Amino acid sequence: MVRVFLDHVTKIFKGEKKRVVAVDDVTLEIPDGAFVGLLGPSGCGKTTTLRIIAGLETPTKGKVYFDEEEVTDWEPRKRNVAMVFQFPVLYPTITVYENIALPLRAAKEPESEIRKKVKEIAELMGITEILNEKPIKLDVNSKQKISLAKALIRDPSVFILDEPLTVLDPKARIELRTKLKKIQLGMKKTMIYVTHDQTESLTLAEKVAVMNAGKILQYDTPEALYDNPANTFVGWFIGNPGMNLIECDVVEENGKLYLSTEGGFRYDISFIADELKKLGQPKTVVLGIRPEFVEVGSGPLKAKCVHAEYVGNRIILHLESYDRTLKAKTPITVRARPGDTLRIDFVKERIKLFDPKTGNALL
Amino acid sequence: MPEIKLENVSKLIDQKPIVDNVSLEIPDKSLFCILGPPRSGKSMVMRLIAGLEIPDKGRILFDGEDVTSLGPVERKVAVAFQDFALYPHLTAFDNIASPLKLMKLPKDEIRRRVMDVARYLKIDHRLTHYPSELSGGEKQRVAIARALVKDAEVILLDEPLVRLDYKIREDMRAELYKIQREVGKNVILITSDPLDAMSLGERIAIMNEGKVLQLGTMEDLYETPANILVGRYFGVVEMNIFDGEVVKTNDMISIKTKIFETSFKNTGNLPEGKVKIGLRPEHMSIVELSGKKEINFKGKIVLTEVVGSDTIVHIDAGLKELLRVSVPAIYRRQIGEGIEVGFNAESLYIFSSEDEKLLARGGDLIG
Numbered sequence: 001m002v003r004v005f006l007d008h009v010t011k012i013f014k015g016e017k018k019r020v021v022a023v024d025d026v027t028l029e030i031p032d033g034a035f036v037g038l039l040g041p042s043g044c045g046k047t048t049t050l051r052i053i054a055g056l057e058t059p060t061k062g063k064v065y066f067d068e069e070e071v072t073d074w075e076p077r078k079r080n081v082a083m084v085f086q087f088p089v090l091y092p093t094i095t096v097y098e099n100i101a102l103p104l105r106a107a108k109e110p111e112s113e114i115r116k117k118v119k120e121i122a123e124l125m126g127i128t129e130i131l132n133e134k135p136i137k138l139d140v141n142s143k144q145k146i147s148l149a150k151a152l153i154r155d156p157s158v159f160i161l162d163e164p165l166t167v168l169d170p171k172a173r174i175e176l177r178t179k180l181k182k183i184q185l186g187m188k189k190t191m192i193y194v195t196h197d198q199t200e201s202l203t204l205a206e207k208v209a210v211m212n213a214g215k216i217l218q219y220d221t222p223e224a225l226y227d228n229p230a231n232t233f234v235g236w237f238i239g240n241p242g243m244n245l246i247e248c249d250v251v252e253e254n255g256k257l258y259l260s261t262e263g264g265f266r267y268d269i270s271f272i273a274d275e276l277k278k279l280g281q282p283k284t285v286v287l288g289i290r291p292e293f294v295e296v297g298s299g300p301l302k303a304k305c306v307h308a309e310y311v312g313n314r315i316i317l318h319l320e321s322y323d324r325t326l327k328a329k330t331p332i333t334v335r336a337r338p339g340d341t342l343r344i345d346f347v348k349e350r351i352k353l354f355d356p357k358t359g360n361a362l363l
Numbered sequence: 364m365p366e367i368k369l370e371n372v373s374k375l376i377d378q379k380p381i382v383d384n385v386s387l388e389i390p391d392k393s394l395f396c397i398l399g400p401p402r403s404g405k406s407m408v409m410r411l412i413a414g415l416e417i418p419d420k421g422r423i424l425f426d427g428e429d430v431t432s433l434g435p436v437e438r439k440v441a442v443a444f445q446d447f448a449l450y451p452h453l454t455a456f457d458n459i460a461s462p463l464k465l466m467k468l469p470k471d472e473i474r475r476r477v478m479d480v481a482r483y484l485k486i487d488h489r490l491t492h493y494p495s496e497l498s499g500g501e502k503q504r505v506a507i508a509r510a511l512v513k514d515a516e517v518i519l520l521d522e523p524l525v526r527l528d529y530k531i532r533e534d535m536r537a538e539l540y541k542i543q544r545e546v547g548k549n550v551i552l553i554t555s556d557p558l559d560a561m562s563l564g565e566r567i568a569i570m571n572e573g574k575v576l577q578l579g580t581m582e583d584l585y586e587t588p589a590n591i592l593v594g595r596y597f598g599v600v601e602m603n604i605f606d607g608e609v610v611k612t613n614d615m616i617s618i619k620t621k622i623f624e625t626s627f628k629n630t631g632n633l634p635e636g637k638v639k640i641g642l643r644p645e646h647m648s649i650v651e652l653s654g655k656k657e658i659n660f661k662g663k664i665v666l667t668e669v670v671g672s673d674t675i676v677h678i679d680a681g682l683k684e685l686l687r688v689s690v691p692a693i694y695r696r697q698i699g700e701g702i703e704v705g706f707n708a709e710s711l712y713i714f715s716s717e718d719e720k721l722l723a724r725g726g727d728l729i730g
Contacts, residue, residue, distance in 0.1 A: 041528065170601075174677060174685070178666045182698055196528070202669035202693070222669055226693050240671035241533040292672055292691065307537040309562030310581050312599035312645045314691070316562070318537045329672070338544075 001190045002066040002157045004030040004053060009062035011048050022048040023059070024214035032067075033188035035181075037205030039195060041237070045214040046194050050160050053192065054081045066157060082156035086163040088143035092136035096127065096146050099135060103154040121149045125179065141172035148176070152183065159191045165200060177203055198238055210234050226290075228352070232359040235288045235352065241316060244294070244326040246287040247356055250276065259287055263323025267301060271348060275363050285362060288352035291316060294328035296336065299345025305336045319344065365425035365516060365549065366391045367412060372421035374407055381407045382418070383573035389551065389566075391426075394543045396552045396564030400596070404573040409519050409553045414438045425517075440517045441510030449494040449505060456481075456490040459508045466513075480508045484542065499531045500538045507542055517549045524559060536562045557597050561585070569593055591639060591719040594712060600644040600675055600689050605682045607640040607713070609633050616728065618713065622660040622680045625708050627728035633713065638722065641712030644675065644689040647704055652690065656705030662686065664700045669693055678702060 011023040023045045030036045038046045051057040052064060055076035064072045071079055090099050097118055104114045122128045125145045135143055144164055151159065161180075165173045181204060184191050193204050201208045202222040209219040210233070218230040229235035235243035248259035248267075257276065259267040267287070269276070276282070296317065303321040310332070317328045317336055321344065328344065336342055353362045367389040374382040382404045389395045389412075399405040410416040411423065414435040423431045430438050449458050456477055463473045481487040484504045494502055503523065510518045523539070524532050540563055543550045552563055560567045561581050568578045577589040588594035594602040607620040616633060617626045620640055650659060662680035674694040678686045688704055696702065711725030 041530070174666060174668070177668070178677070178698065181666065185698065199668065199670045202671070203666070222695065223693050226672065237530065238671060240529075240673070242530070290672065307540045307562075309536060309558075310585070311558065311561065312585070312643070312689070314645075338540075 001032050001188060003032040004028075004158055004190060004192070005065040006049070006052070007063045007065065009049075009052060009059045009064065011045075011052060011057060012060045021214050023052065025062070026214075026216050028209055028216060028219065030190060030192060033190055034207065035184045035189075035191045035193070035205050037193045037195065037201035037208035038211060039198060039201040039208050039237075040211035041196055044211040046196075046211050047162065049211070050162060050192060050194050053158065054083055054160055055079045080154070080157040081160055082151035082154055082158070083160045083162065084144075084147050084151050084164045086166055088135075088140065088147040090135040090143060090146055090150075093134055095132055095134055096138075097122075097131040099146055100131075100149045100153055103150065107154075117153055121153045124152075124183065125149045126175075141168050141176075144168060144172075144176065148180075157190070159189050161191065161193045163195050163197075163200075166195070166197065180204060198240075202238075210237060212237075228361070229288070230361050232286055232288065232354050235290075235354075239290055241291055241327055241329070243288045243290050243352070245354070246289075246324050246326060247284065248287050249284050250282060259285070261323050265301065265322035265324050267346070269351070272351070272353075272363060276353075279362055282355065282362065284356050286354040286356050286359070288354055288361075289326075289346045289350060291327040291329035293347040293350035294319075294326065294330075295345045295347060296328050296330050296334050296342050299343045301344045303342050303344045305338055305340045305342060307338055308336055317342075366427075367517065367549065367551075368422075368424040368427075369408070369411070370422045370424065372408075372411060372418045372423065374411060374416060375419050380573050382411065384421070385570075385573070385575050386421075387568055387575065387578065389549065392547055392549055393565050394540070394550050394552065394563055396554065396560040396567045397570060398554055398557060398560040398564070398567055398597070399570035400555055403555075403570040405553050405555075405570045406521060407573075408570070409442070409521055409551065412517070412551065413440045413442050413519050415442070436513070438517070439513075439515050440519065441513055441515035442519045442521060443506045443510050443523060444521045449502060449509075451494050454491055454493055455486065455497065455501075455505045458494070458505055459490075459512055462509060462513050476512055477508075480512045484508050484511075484545070499535055503535065503538060504542065507546070511546060511548070515548070517551065518546075520550065520552045522554055523552070524554070525556070539563060558599065560597070561599075569597060587721065587724070588641075588712070589721055591641065591714050594641050594714070594721075598643060598645075600687050602712070603642045603644065603647075603684070603686050604714070605640050605684065605686075606716070607638050609635050609638055609713070611635050618711070621682055622662075623658050625658055625711075627708070627725075629728050631723050631728055633723055633728075637716045639714040639716050639719065641714055642686075642706060642710060643712075644687040646710035647686075647688045647706040649676065649688065649690055649694070650703035650705050652692075652694065653705070657707045659703055659705040661701060661703050664696045664698060664702050666698065667695050669695065676702070678704065680704070 006026055006028045009026045013020045013022055040046050052059050055074055063070055100118050101114050122131055127145050165176055195201055209216045212233050218234045225238045232245050248261055251258045251260040256270045257273040259269055301321050303319040305317050306320055307318040309316040313332045315330055319326050355362055369385055369387040372385045373380055397405045411418055414433055422429055459477045460473050486504045489501055524535055569576045577593050584597045607618055610617045615626045662678040665677040665679050665685055668675040674690040676688045680686050709726040709729055713722045715722055
């Protein structure tokens with residue numbers, strides 16, 4: 001296993017008309033034996049980043065290290081990276097056993113060793129019973145298990161997973177997530193998991209790098225991404241639904257500090273006046289508050305309910321508060337209906353403030 | 364602006380009933396939702412309502428008038444298919460105007476009607492743009508404008524949100540709701556996502572294998588699922604179902620399962636013997652987070668699945684299937700760790716192990 005280090009990596013694709021910066025000055029360290037997620041919407045640069053790690057693309061600028069060794073120009077084969085893709089890639093007409101044994105055959109390992117290893121991996125993935133079948137007859141869940149077995153058996157330096165579980169049915173997805181987690185914990189493989197789905201990332205990875213527009217916006221634990229998003233994008237992208245982002249003026253009045261809008265939205269933030277002063281008291285900020293920390297019932301703000309979305313025993317209320325809109329996620333016992341006027345408050349310690357220009361977190 | 368009625372409607376394909384004796388009443392000016400897994404017959408019901416297919420049996424009534432043999436135009440019905448299927452090479456204006464051009468209406472008439480409906484849907488400032496330049500919500504409005512421009516009184520939406528990214532879906536549901544309120548027409552939404560139905564449907568019909576399993580409001584379906592299938596399907600996280608047994612002693616009734624045993628005073632009409640127990644993941648909680656409940660049991664963590672702001676904890680409690688427990692926070696634990704789970708007896712569902720129908724709810728037995 002190795003530590004993977006991307007040092008100021010940039011990748012620019014030059015087309016006939018357009019020049020696209022797919023990866024924009026990315027620096028990322030993936031410790032030896034860590035399980036790391038690369039998360040972002042489509043087109044954010046995550047796939048190009050993993051292709052650079054695998055050696056399928058050469059960066060335009062920057063360097064790639066495996067441990068202390070620079071591998072920027074190494075061939076994929078030399079890097080010993082195993083990849084599993086969204087759609088399983090198998091030889092349909094040779095047996096499952098032969099498919100899994102293939103990488104070992106290529107490495108000219110002795111037959112007895114191959115048999116032992118295939119048996120081990122097959123047990124681990126729960127596919128012992130189908131070793132003599134041919135992939136063509138199997139469902140996609142089994143096929144993806146075989147792909148994972150085939151990748152694992154090589155004992156690669158780095159294990160790259162590109163949305164391998166999206167095509168599976170929900171039950172198989174849970175089963176394979178559990179297996180992956182167990183394997184990673186047991187074998188301490190360096191694993192990089194690339195996906196657009198926050199659930200996959202937050203469930204599997206110890207640390208997640210959130211990407212957008214070619215840049216890594218935050219590289220942190222799931223809890224930190226949720227509690228302290230580094231910018232408005234991460235706040236919005238993580239969570240269901242994402243964080244409310246409300247642009248406000250900061251106004252001082254009678255010794256108190258308010259978040260305020262033209263339409264009459266006014267919220268006392270005197271409790272963080274000192275911290276804001278230290279930041280030079282910005283004139284405008286973006287208030288970030290997660291829907292689950294908007295309290296409904298009493299509070300200083302009026303809000304009109306425009307839509308109530310039921311999600312089991314909770315409701316997501318879509319609210320209009322003066323000239324701003326926001327969502328509240330509340331227990332079902334709050335029986336608000338569209339048209340109702342409510343009073344709302346925010347859980348004070350959960351209030352985040354962002355810079356409206358850069359989107360970066362202030363507090 | 365009709366009230367729509369389906370009376371014992373069946374549709375066969377190759378002798379097989381795709382829609383099997385379905386009766387429905389869809390109130391005027393409502394947002395009605397037909398929910399079902401793929402191939403449940405819901406799309407065929409939509410096509411029958413639209414007049415794109417004619418039933419083999421039964422009648423379809425609009426405001427009491429038999430329209431069974433009328434086509435879509437005569438019924439004043441419009442359909443917006445998956446993804447809203449806009450023409451990418453046409454501007455928003457031309458997309459909306461396309462059905463009118465097919466009707467060969469004069470140019471100024473087309474212009475007037477497109478402008479009217481565009482103003483109504485607040486997209487009149489976006490008409491020169493192409494679909495790729497429009498936001499998701501705007502595309503939705505263009506597609507609905509195209510449906511409305513033909514003077515449709517009923518709008519059928521076939522899986523409108525299915526292919527959208529889940530982040531965009533967060534706002535699109537509220538947007539759809541708003542549009543329906545604004546246009547005040549009968550909107551019928553066909554979907555396989557229970558969350559769409561929960562958040563949008565004033566009334567919901569759940570379909571499976573060509574039949575309507577249950578018809579009711581969100582609360583009806585969620586609180587009193589008619590059978591195991593509705594219980595499992597209509598929820599945020601699938602309901603847990605496992606084996607149990609009803610035992611009567613004196614004037615008490617006991618429910619025994621592998622993981623717990625509980626007694627009720629009110630015996631109700633529950634027959635003795637084998638049953639299936641249902642428990643919603645969101646009605647259970649983790650003892651170390653929320654304290655003990657009336658009934659508590661232990662298990663082992665299999666996976667803590669972090670779904671954004673919530674976590675689904677998958678637990679091996681010695682049952683055939685893993686149990687799912689919903690936690691409204693990020694909660695990460697290691698595989699194999701011990702865990703204690705609690706719930707209150709009122710949240711139990713008891714289903715027949717034969718026909719899988721709901722026999723009683725814990726709340727009813729408490730009395």
